[in-house]
Amino acid sequence: MTGVTLNKAVKKYGDIQTIFDVDLDIKDGEFCVFVGPSGCGKSTLLRMIAGLEETTAGEIHIGSRDVTNVEAAERGVAMVFQSYALYPHMTVEDNMGFGLKMNGHPKAEIKEKVAEASRVLKLDDYLKRKPKALSGGQRQRVAIGRAIVRGPEVFLFDEPLSNLDAELRVDMRVEIARLHKEIGATMIYVTHDQVEAMTLADKIVVLRAGRVEQVGAPMELYNDPDNKFVAGFIGSPSMNFVEGEVVGGKVTVPAFGGREITTSVALPGEGSKVIVGLRPQNILVKADEGAATLDLRERLGAVAYDHLICADGAKIIVETRGDEEIAEGSKVTLEFNDEDAFFFDAATEARLR
Missing domain, CATH: 2.40.50.140 (Nucleic acid-binding proteins)
Structure with missing residues (x-):
């Protein structure tokens, strides 16, 4: 696994700038959460790291590689979206292994990697089911399993729990925290929910209007905010x-x-x-x-x-x-x-x- 570094990263859509000179160092194995209100640029920044959005200026490094202009498929990242994006006609097992199959990996290797991801995510009893026979939380675990099977250097999560009800959100939050502890991968997670940020993160990046307001450990931001915005955003109920x-x-x-x-x-x-x-x-x-x-x-x-x-x-x-x-x-x-x-x-x- 490896870390992620952003150096003066900028995103513009024509004359409209949405990300402003972001400097960020996410260490190998860290669980980093981008948090902020709707429209603050957290998903845009995540998509820039993934290669799904072009970086207008600045640099993005994954490990020792400059991936600023590298295609998304070659960056060594796997992304889990808010929507599960599962193939409805395929079983859980086939959904999880589909990416490897398309890349020509041997069947035995695919089966082994799917079995390992299934063990980690406790999906062994559901491998022969299709998505329609699964709950929302189980579908999201399948989507995460598909990412694990690829063996990425970095996992990217774009508000993966937003479609779940309150109880399932709590359960899945625990599952993701346990997953990070077990596999030790670098993970970057986007959410507008500061409770998710506080409970999951090693490092929180608070964003507002495309700018980084403060970076730090959850309790560091809670106990020592740099400004009124961070003080009001971190903590529930707010300050x-x-x-x-x-x-x-x-x-x-x-x-x-x-x-x-x-x-x-x-x-x-x-x-x-x-x-x-x-x-x-x-x-x-x-x-x-x-x-x-x-x-x-x-x-x-x-x-x-x-x-x-x-x-x-x-x-x-x-x-x-x-x-x-x-x-x-x-x-x-x-x-x-x-x-x-x-x-x-x-x-x-x-x-x-």
Whole structure:
């Protein structure tokens, strides 16, 4: 197996640029996830690596090879798509081995490789079935098996779980994580679901409007985001943001009734506006007369999400645990520790450190 390197990769469609000077180093055996909102360029970037989209400028290396202008079939990659793209008239076994058959591999070799992929993906009981007799999760495993049989240097996944229901998505997420652990291949995975990104990735690449916002391990991005966009995108529910003002070396937060936050962060000058970020689990809701109003409580068993309207009209979400019942519409007090607050420049949205 081998790694992937992008050097100032650019994609343009005529005068419209969609990928901007992407530099990226994905190490041998890493599970790298491209994540971001719809239209951010993550699938385009994946297709550029696959050779399905032409790279307008810059370079793409797979291992020691410059594959920028190499045909897709010769790049040593295998791609798993959102749609399973299985041949309906073929059995699972034939679907998985079809690529090798078309390339003239001996029948004995094909049978051996299909058997090994089937073992890894637990498909032995389904080899003689056709796709219509399989569930969505089983079909996706067949599509992954077809990729494994090819023995690629790099696996590429383009939102492979989007067509599955919630329970199957969780099951398949576990299957893909187990697969990576077993075969140790370099994998690049595209998703808009940051939960998938957090649970699968060794490395996450957060994209916005064709640009890389931040690259790092999941908890690195969660605990140390570079800007407001990354802070809000990584984490579920997302980070709450409220306005603050620098007063006397502290940050005053109108949303929390003028609460002052003491911090060692390098703040801008007196009277400057900043953005204060707080994770939902780091805020405590207290059932006494305060400046916030409990608008709605979503109960999810052991966890509940409280939707609150703050003193200045700002809306936030708080994660709560326990059985304390607070009536919707009640006035409540919101508490948090100063050290749990993040600060961002109000103009650039860059993290203040």
